Amino acid sequence: MTMSSTRKLLEWIRSNAADGNMGGLATDLLRAALVNTAQWGGGWEELLGLLGELPADQRERLAGALAEGYPTVGKRSEPRNHVLTMLAAISHGLPEYPLADERATQLAELGRQNTIWYATRLDAVAEAELAAGRTLDPAVVAAFRRSGTDAYRHGVFADLLKKITEPVLNVGEEWAEQAMRDASTPDGQALLTHLLTATTSKPSARWEGKAATLVEALGAEQVRAHAVAWLALAGRPRTFRLAGQAYGADVNELYDPYNANALRGLAWLVSLLPPHPDTARALGALVETSLKKVTGIGPRNPKVANAGVIALSRVDGEAALAELARLATRVTYKATAKLIDGFLEAKAAALGLSREEIEELAVPSYGLTGVGQARHELGETTALLEVRGARAVLGWRNASGKAVKSVPTAVRRDHAEELKELKAAVKDIDKMLSAQTERLDRQFLARRTWAYDTWRERYLDHPLVGTLARRLLWTVDGTPAGFADGELRTLTDDPVTSGAEVTLWHPVDREPAEVVAWRDWLERHGITQPFKQAHREVYLLTDAERATGTYSNRFAAHYVRQHQFNSLAAVRGWRNKLRLCVDDEAPPATRELPRWGLRAEYWITGDGEYGEDTTESGSYLRLRTDQVRFYPLDAPENSAHCYGGEYRMWLGPDEDPVEPLPLTEIPPLVLSEVLRDVDLFVGVASVGNDPTWQDGGPGGRFQEYWTSYGFGDLTETAQTRRALLDRLIPRLAIADRCTLEGRFLHVKGERHTYKIHLGSGNILMSPNDQYLCIVPKSAATAPQAGYLPFEGDRMLAVILSKAMLLADDLRITDPTILSQL
Known part of the structure; x- marks a missing residue:
């Protein structure tokens, strides 16, 4: 309904009201309900206000006429909502409220909606339900609360939301429903209510003081046990699905925005409790769950993730520091990664250590008493925890020493807590092994050297890191060595028992014959490396790159899936910005190499047109790749338009342009590792390795590229x-x-x-x-x-x-x- 037709309807209301023609007015209102598409504009408020101001006798007759004509609007929700909203305004204060059952039914349908369009003013219908002494379904309450979190809707629903106090949290999320069951006492309800007030970036002293008082009333151990269990349920599939999308994303993949504040408060709360390994695990999992990518949105809820990081930074003990160090290798979302880095840097400064040393010292043993193994006696049963390759394995032996496949009944019955901790340790080890593998793989460009004794303690003989370090090659005082048969050994199997300085071996500066010999050595000793080292690809300058001088076209002219490329780049330590099909510019994918004073750039641009070649949110599905260049670390940044155009350097008032560095001046190790990253991006993300694209993709545009790649x-x-x-x-x-x-x-x-x-x-x-x-x-x-x-x-x-x-x-x-x- 247009603004002019709304004004006309207002005039009809005034005219019919003056003539007492309530039947005619009802007909007009029913017709308006049918043709309106919820875009009433400012006239809707005026219309409802005018209807509510009519004399009681007129409103009573008008309500009856509307109720009689209600079936004529059909079964569509929108017209029915409009009629019920008008009835709510008309019937306020009247002894009879027509269509009460229809009102309840229509409200119940809202419980499966993500949000309620504020212009419908269905809050008036809900207020009428409350005024009639009936409660709103918890799912309907949740829909209004979610709507109220939107800045554009909060003012509209504010009066209604003040009257709704139950349930404390929104239903629909497993963690919230469990929390309300566990915290059903008045003290428990007060704690949940307090969690909802976690609306700032970090807790205030006043917030913490009130939380401490509430915890004291309930008991710290009970609160911890419940809170950790609730955190473990965060991000689970909803207990019932909602209809609708948010910015093109499935709303069922997101946190309920009302409950999200309580999740932040829950993270802060556990950081106030006595340290416990379960707490660190739960917070680390919350961070990762909250950063899970949702199509069309990005990370699920960075604010909750940041609350988890802040909480971890405030928890004392090895377990919390280990989680932060692990997350530092896994988190790619820039703001959260920066937060983690800041806490680790602060911790390092407080202890007078480097950031790298903090990451090394933060790796726990997880109960391993030797490198990659532990033995636990549980009654007459022996539990054997062993690291095999990239996984931890839990095995069992009975009293006679015979291996058994499953957990013995006696262990389940008499040692439930020890069993729970062992299973948790297996999961922790698996996650940490993955993180440490990635950290070690990045050490080639870190230019790290270690004193021999320190290296043995933190790497070779560390209960967990040792399972990786003993499968890698190192140089001790310039002599390459690997670990085999219980000793560090040279290529000729001579033991290496001491030294001064240790570095990580890389094939780029080794003769081909030595590289092949080490491959044979690894095979002879049956060693599977955690990542490519002896078999690592080496990227040396080509004649074409010497001819271009300052850039490499080796990985140009490829078509790669943008979101997969972006994820890979983040994991490998590159900074990148998703290209949207909008009038905007972006820098190239960039990897900063502070140890070398260099910045590597991989030039990319969006490919295609809006719609077929983009997501619903407008981000390109594919990118075209171009040059790889190197600049001094502090050089001004290049940028180009997201959907094509030349890269150019943006200069400040006192800045001069900086030319790219000749490739001949880039250290061979740096060149090789950067090009290896780029090869990985193309090799994994290229549309050319998609077996379903034999037809060339959209419109057959990529047929030639797909075939050639x-x-x-x-x-x-x-x-x-x-x-x-x-x-x-x-x-x-x-x-x-x-x-x-x-x-x-x-x-x-x-x-x-x-x-x-x-x-x-x-x-x-x-x-x-x-x-x-x-x-x-x-x-x-x-x-x-x-x-x-x-x-x-x-x-x-x-x-x-x-x-x-x-x-x-x-x-x-x-x-x-x-x-x-």
Whole structure:
């Protein structure tokens, strides 16, 4: 309804009211309810006010006429809402309220809505329900509260929300519903109410004082046990789903915005309680859960994540510091990562240590008494906790020393708490192993050196880090060494028992013969490295890069999935900004290298048009890649328009342009590691390795690129994979059916001979190189192939899985594959 028609309706109300024609007025109102699309504008408030000011006898007749005509508006919610809202204004103070049951039914439908459009003024209907002595359904209360958290709606619903005090928290989230069940006493309800007041960035002394008083009334241990249990439920699927979206995102993936304040308060609360390992675990999990990416939004709720970080920083003890150090390697959201870094830097300064030393000292042993192992006696049963590769494993032996597969009944019955702690330790170790693997992989560019004794304590002999460090290669006073048979040993297996200075070994400054020899050494000793080191790709300057001088085009002209690229970049320590299809500029993907005084840039731009090539929120689905450049660390930043255009350097009033550095001046280690990151971004995120894109993607635009990438020359990563397969294939059960030729692994099946590309994993089959689409599982693992020299190459697992499948192609049952054969 337009503003002019609203004014006309107001005039009709006044005219009909003056004539006492309530039937005609009701007809007009019912017609307005049908044609209105909820955009009443300012006239809606005036209309409701005018109806409520009519004399009581007129309002009573008008209410009856509206109730009689109510069925004529049909079954659509919107017209019914309008009629009920007008009835609420008309019937206020009248002894009879027509359509009370219909009002209750219509309100109940709101409980499955995320928010309520403020212009409908359905709060008037809810107020009428309360005035009639009936309570609102908790789900309806939650919908109004969520609506009230919006700055545009808060004022409209303020009066109603003041009258609603129960339930304390919004229903629909498992953690909140459990909290209300556990805290059902007056003291418990008071605590939950206090949690809702956590609306600032950090707790005030007054907030903490009141929280301490409430905790004292309930008992600190009881509060801790309940609070940790509630935190563990945060982020679980909703107990009932809501309709609607928020900025293009599924609202069911988000925290309830009303309850989110209570989650912040809950994090602050546990930091006031006596330290406990469960507290640190719960807070660390809350941070990660709150930063989980939601399509169209980004992190689920950074404010809650930041509250978790602040709480961890205030908890004393090794466990909390360990969680902060672990999160420092995992968190990529800039504001939260900065907060974590600030706390770790402050802790380091307070102890007179470097940031790196704090991260080393923060790694707990998790009860491991030796490197990667622990033994716990639980009655007549022995629990064996052991780190195997990237995972912790819990095993059991009975009184006679015989291994048993499952947890013995006596342990479950008599040692429940010890069992719970052991299972928690397994999860903690798995998470910390992942974090420490990533931290160690970044050490190549950190230029770290260690005193020998310090290094042995913090790395080689550390109960947890030692499980990784003993699978890596190091240099002791310039001599390369690896750990085998209980000793640190040289390439000739001579023991290394002392030294002065230790560094992490890297192949870039080693002779090829030495690199190959160390690969043989690792294989001879059966050592699987936690990431590529001896087999690490080395990226040396090419003639083309010497010709361009200041930039590398080695990874230019690729099309990559933007969100996957962005996530990978963040994990590898790069700073990047999502490109939106808007009139805006952004800097390139950037990795700062303060130890070297350098900044690496990877130039990228958004690709496509709004709609087909963007998400609903307007972010590009794909990027086009361009040059890699290096600048001094303090050089002004480059930027370019998000949807194309030349990069240019933005200069301040007193700044001069800075030229990119010649690639010949970049230390070989830095060049190699930066280009390796970029190779990873392209290798994982390129649309060319998507097996479902054989048609070239949207409009076939990417057909030429997909073909050239999916079956083209091998990158350094793929060449490393080829060299490994050359050694690995003879050990496979299908060795007689496999051969390596150029860029492909050839697999002879009964139906066809197949060619699997070693870079993309894409497949061609005889007799005419017809494309075969096999979509790998999201968590592909390599089939049993004996020894593997390193972990983490998912594409290797995909290629081996496809090879095993195709070598026995007569046993394939998947109809989508059979239809292509």
